Amino acid sequence: MKIIGLTGGIATGKSTVSKYLADKNIPIIDADIIARQVVMPDRPLLAELVAYFGTNILLPNGALNRAALGEIVFNDSKQLKILNKMMDPAIRQAIKQRIKELKLAGYQLVCLDAPTLFEANYESTVDYIVVVYVSPAIQISRLILRDKLSMKAANKRIQAQISIEDKRKMADYVIDNQGELDETYRQVDHLLTIVNSLS
Numbered sequence: 001m002k003i004i005g006l007t008g009g010i011a012t013g014k015s016t017v018s019k020y021l022a023d024k025n026i027p028i029i030d031a032d033i034i035a036r037q038v039v040m041p042d043r044p045l046l047a048e049l050v051a052y053f054g055t056n057i058l059l060p061n062g063a064l065n066r067a068a069l070g071e072i073v074f075n076d077s078k079q080l081k082i083l084n085k086m087m088d089p090a091i092r093q094a095i096k097q098r099i100k101e102l103k104l105a106g107y108q109l110v111c112l113d114a115p116t117l118f119e120a121n122y123e124s125t126v127d128y129i130v131v132v133y134v135s136p137a138i139q140i141s142r143l144i145l146r147d148k149l150s151m152k153a154a155n156k157r158i159q160a161q162i163s164i165e166d167k168r169k170m171a172d173y174v175i176d177n178q179g180e181l182d183e184t185y186r187q188v189d190h191l192l193t194i195v196n197s198l199s
């Protein structure tokens with residue numbers, strides 16, 4: 001089974017590409033979804049986060065207040081490092097488990113959609129690294145538009161990651177998502193012909 005590692009910067013278009021792959025019946029392992037599952041109210045990791053960050057990261061119903069935790073960690077790189085260290089084992093374990101299940105189910109090709117593929121060192125987990133690229137100017141404008149963030153908050157989130165210019169240099173394949181969606185989808189089709197011919 002081959003694994004495409006799909007990454008990019010925040011709001012560069014990973015979900016747009018992974019939805020297209022999913023429509024082609026390629027299973028997607030979405031690291032953002034897994035990162036949400038491992039901190040559900042019944043999971044011990046949430047209690048660990050509360051013990052460190054305080055009860056202000058909880059909503060009245062006991063679920064994680066993602067906005068409150070995001071406010072802390074995207075404004076302070078030391079806190080983000082600590083959060084990453086606390087969450088990494090559970091996320092890694094869940095991804096490993098999902099890969100195992102898909103392999104057992106007989107899939108030939110799957111996609112790991114991970115915004116922090118490089119930051120969290122998943123390079124060796126995947127066979128082919130694909131970076132979804134837009135220029136930093138387009139990235140920030142799409143992020144502000146989608147998440148209704150201020151310029152300052154959007155910049156902080158972008159700065160919490162390796163820059164998109166550096167990520168593109170580390171890719172096996174770059175999808176330029178600056179144009180129309182059809183152009184993006186054509187590049188994904190081309191990517192699939194390459195990946196399917198890999199031995």
Ligand SMILES: CC(C)(COP(=O)(O)OP(=O)(O)OC[C@H]1O[C@@H](n2cnc3c(N)ncnc32)[C@H](O)[C@@H]1O)[C@@H](O)C(=O)NCCC(=O)NCCS
Nearest residue numbers: 009010031032035066067069070073084087115116160161
């Ligand atoms: C801090 C949290 C609670 C904020 O939640 P929120 O709902 O506002 O954002 P969401 O999870 O939808 O993430 C949105 C985007 O932020 C970026 N992002 C998320 N986590 C990180 C991180 N640790 N480092 C850099 N960028 C990140 C990604 O591009 C992601 O697609 C959340 O992002 C989180 O739990 N992050 C740590 C887990 C993690 O590393 N996730 C990345 C997947 S491996």
Ligand SMILES: Nc1ncnc2c1ncn2[C@@H]1O[C@H](COP(=O)(O)OP(=O)(O)OP(=O)(O)O)[C@@H](O)[C@H]1O
Nearest residue numbers: 010011012013014015016115142146177179180181
């Ligand atoms: N080619 C495009 N043209 C115009 N808008 C686009 C294009 N591709 C994606 N977008 C828009 O840009 C925003 C970011 O795209 P998307 O949500 O796919 O990014 P992402 O990389 O998955 O983000 P995140 O890292 O936050 O998960 C969305 O609002 C999406 O609709």
